[in-house]
Structure formats: C-alpha cells, structure tokens
Amino acid sequence: MSDWTRDFAILDALDEASRAQLLTHSHAMQAPAGTVLFREGSPCQAYLFLQEGQIRVQKVGENGREITLYRVENGQTCIVTTACLMSGNDYDAEGVAETAIQAQALPIPAFRQLLASSAAFRDFVFRAYGSRIADLLLLIEEVSFGRIDQRLATCLLQRARGQNVLSTTHQELAAELGSAREVISRQLKEFERRGWIRLGRGQLQLLDSDALQQLAGK
Amino acid sequence: MSDWTRDFAILDALDEASRAQLLTHSHAMQAPAGTVLFREGSPCQAYLFLQEGQIRVQKVGENGREITLYRVENGQTCIVTTACLMSGNDYDAEGVAETAIQAQALPIPAFRQLLASSAAFRDFVFRAYGSRIADLLLLIEEVSFGRIDQRLATCLLQRARGQNVLSTTHQELAAELGSAREVISRQLKEFERRGWIRLGRGQLQLLDSDALQQLAGK
DNA sequence: CCGAGGTCAGTGACTAGGTCACACAGCGGC
DNA sequence: GCCGCTGTGTGACCTAGTCACTGACCTCGG
Numbered sequence A, B: 001m002s003d004w005t006r007d008f009a010i011l012d013a014l015d016e017a018s019r020a021q022l023l024t025h026s027h028a029m030q031a032p033a034g035t036v037l038f039r040e041g042s043p044c045q046a047y048l049f050l051q052e053g054q055i056r057v058q059k060v061g062e063n064g065r066e067i068t069l070y071r072v073e074n075g076q077t078c079i080v081t082t083a084c085l086m087s088g089n090d091y092d093a094e095g096v097a098e099t100a101i102q103a104q105a106l107p108i109p110a111f112r113q114l115l116a117s118s119a120a121f122r123d124f125v126f127r128a129y130g131s132r133i134a135d136l137l138l139l140i141e142e143v144s145f146g147r148i149d150q151r152l153a154t155c156l157l158q159r160a161r162g163q164n165v166l167s168t169t170h171q172e173l174a175a176e177l178g179s180a181r182e183v184i185s186r187q188l189k190e191f192e193r194r195g196w197i198r199l200g201r202g203q204l205q206l207l208d209s210d211a212l213q214q215l216a217g218k
Numbered sequence C: 001c002c003g004a005g006g007t008c009a010g011t012g013a014c015t016a017g018g019t020c021a022c023a024c025a026g027c028g029g030c
Numbered sequence D: 001g002c003c004g005c006t007g008t009g010t011g012a013c014c015t016a017g018t019c020a021c022t023g024a025c026c027t028c029g030g
Helices: A016-025 A079-087 A108-117 A119-145 A148-160 A170-177 A181-193 A209-216 B016-025 B079-087 B108-117 B119-145 B148-160 B170-177 B181-193 B209-216
Strands: A027-031 A036-038 A046-052 A055-060 A066-072 A094-097 A101-107 A197-200 A203-206 B027-031 B036-038 B046-052 B055-060 B066-072 B094-097 B101-107 B165-167 B197-200 B203-206
Touching: A016 A101, A016 A108, A016 A119, A046 A079, A046 A108, A055 B119, A066 A119, A066 A170, A066 B119, A079 A119, A079 B119, A101 A108, A108 A119, A108 B119, A119 B055, A119 B066, A119 B079, A119 B108, A119 B119, A148 A170, A148 A181, A148 A203, A148 A209, A170 A181, A181 A197, B016 B101, B016 B108, B016 B119, B046 B079, B046 B108, B066 B119, B066 B170, B079 B119, B101 B108, B108 B119, B148 B165, B148 B170, B148 B181, B148 B203, B148 B209, B170 B181, B181 B197
Parallel strands: none
Antiparallel strands: A027 A101, A036 A094, A046 A101, A055 A066, A055 A094, A197 A203, B027 B101, B036 B094, B046 B101, B055 B066, B055 B094, B165 B203, B197 B203
C-alpha cells in the first residue's frame, strides 16, 4: 500500500500513528466520469479524500434546473459529506464525478476515531470545512444580488483557465450558474456581438479575455 | 457562577471535567438589541453559546440589499463563527442582535482544547454545524429556484408564530428574503386583495393563515 | 448516400421580479 | 398647524426566467 497521505499537503503535520491509522482504515475507490456518487437523501458512509479527478456538487430544483454549489478537486475533500458525517443526516445535495476519479474512503467509525485522537487531522478537516462555508456564503450573495452577465463572464474565464477555446454547451453553463439555457444563449450572443467571443456548436472561443475580465471584476 | 451549561440540552452528555472547563474558561456577555456583533472582515475571537435573545446573520450586497442567512436562537450557536474559528478566516457575514442578548463566550484556545479533549463537546459542535449547512443549501435552492410569493407566505407564517398580528415593515420582510421593498409591497397588496391579510402602517394582520399555508407549502 | 432521430442553439412572446423616481400618508416633535 | 422622518403606493422600465417552436448539425443504420 502506497502512502497516499503524502499527496495531501495539509496532512503534513499528521503524526505517524494517525497517518498509519488513516492508511489502514481507508480503502481506495474509483469511478468513471458521470457516476452519481451521492444524491439527495442518500445516507453518508465515508469521508472522502479525492486523489484524482473532479467532483461537481449541485442542487437540483423541482423544475429540473440545476446549480453547481462547488467542485471538489485534487487533494480536497467534500464539505457536504463532512457535514453529513458530523450531523448524522442524509445528503441534501447531489455529487457527480465530472471526470474519472480516484479517491480514498475513510469509514465513519475510523473518521470519528481519528477526529478524536489527532489534532492535526481535526485541523485538516476543519480548515477545509470552514473555507468551503465561505464559498457557500459567496454563492448566496452572487445568486441573490449578482448579475447574470457578470457571473457568466467569471464562469467562462474559470473554465478556460488560460486556454482560449473551451468545449461546453450552453445548457452546461446554465446548470453551472443555476440559470436557464435560453438566458445563457442570449448572453453569449451578446458577448459575440461585442466581439468578445466566437460561438460554435458545443464550443466557444474567447477573443477578448480582458473585456470579460473587466465585466467579471466589476 | 451558575452552571449555565445545563440549559443546553445537547450538552447533557458532557463529562464533568469538560463541563467544568467550559465554565471556568467562558465568560458571560450581553448586548442590547441592534448591536452589530460582527461584520464582514472582522476576526473571530470566541465560540458563542446564546442563552437569551436572537441573532440575525445576514449578507449585505453592494447595492445595500440584504438577505438573512439564518437566525441563532436560544440554546444555539453560530455556524459562521464556528467556521471562522475552525478555518482561521475572518467573518464573511454580518451578525446583528435582534433582541437584547445574553451569551457565554468561549475563547479560541479553550475552544480548541475542549474540542480535543471531549468527544461530547465535539459532537455538540459538529451536530450544530452540520445541520446548519443543510439550512444554507436549502436557502440557495430557494433563492435560485423559488417563487417570491411562496417565500413571502412562509416568512409571514414563521414570523407570526400563531399570533395573527405581526409588527414589521415591508423593508424588513424584503431584507429577510433578499428581495426589494417594492416587490414585497406589491405581493402583500395582492395578498390583501385576496383577503388573506390586512395591511397597516408598520404592521399586518393575518386573516386567512390556511391560504398562506397552502401557498407556502406548494 | 440518404433519412431518422438526437442534441444543440436561436428566437419571439410573455411573465416574474428588481430598479428608479416620485407622490403621498401617518406620526411625533416643535 | 407645520416640519421632517419613516413607511407605503405606483408607474415605467429593465433584467431574468419560461414556454413553445424552429432549424442547424451530428451520428448511425440502412
């Protein structure tokens, strides 16, 4: 068994006994892209350390509209899972693997035990948890008070990550922002009219990132 | 010093040593109604057990619009505070005493120490924390996908708590829901037109709670 | 190669909700 | 009574979401 804990920078401070516990009690798991890892109402069984891939956590409304709450990436853990573990409630959001994923799962009893025995582990868990709450509050602020064009611009820049072509559908962007496909289509059309982007089926090219940046940062 | 820990049902399971620690390290504090307990950017210094009164935690947008995130009531603790304590970040929301409050404050070092030494204390903290996350997710869902008339109806019933007259302004209701005063005024007018409520300056009377209930529960 | 069916995007008409500007009513203090 | 403050009402306008429908492109099977 390789010592995957070394890949989690924040576990550096972990004492050797706790590290050993973590290694013996956790088990590797993987899932292909598209797997629904949990949905609303599922019970929560293990604490997850994500080693490879990306998980999108979202809320789905009755009318079918979706909104992405946050993403879990390499070396992170899932806050909703943590919340469920700690409160003992079922999941109240949905988690989907966006790419193939590779993770380590730590079952509840071992999780509780480690939480009790290791200050460093507690610190890791809490720090991750606390900073995600901040993200959720920010999301509430944006959804409540933000403009959709601004949020869309931000979203495009985030997804592009320096690249200037990104492959995605209007529907996906809408689900990301909790908006409707038509609204996104119209906004993108407007961006194109202004010469900021070029639209294509299933993809879109950034022509003027600076303009987007300026809109996003307003 | 009276043993206020007895007032917190969930602290029942606390062992005597931890209880004694809690008592010696915490100090009483109070504040009159309207006090701003913390705002965005304030550092967080203590874990709070609210003994008396009510705290509203809200986000304030740039344009001055507000939205209530949740309330802390008798015998509860403040999740954002917990999050800040655990992650070490500053507050990213604002807390206002809605009534005069009486609380016990537990400074960070003692908080961390108790978290380390007492499983029961950990359980208390986590359980409170986890269930509040669920509230936040629900709020995101409502703000993103919910209808304002429905949310307003729910809000009226909650505030009324069985009474049929409640004293509040349209502005306050708007701040509660993260909406605009005019929107709330118009909705209330519509409710009145339907004979569900009667409007008065600074107050409002519920005439047909059942109708509101039905709208709220749809 | 062609057509069927699926996915993706575009569009007009309409509704819900938020913004702005302003009028006016109730109410307390002088 | 008059002033000034707070709370409410309202019309015009704008942004965002909904609904219904069209057409473009893509793949796959015949």
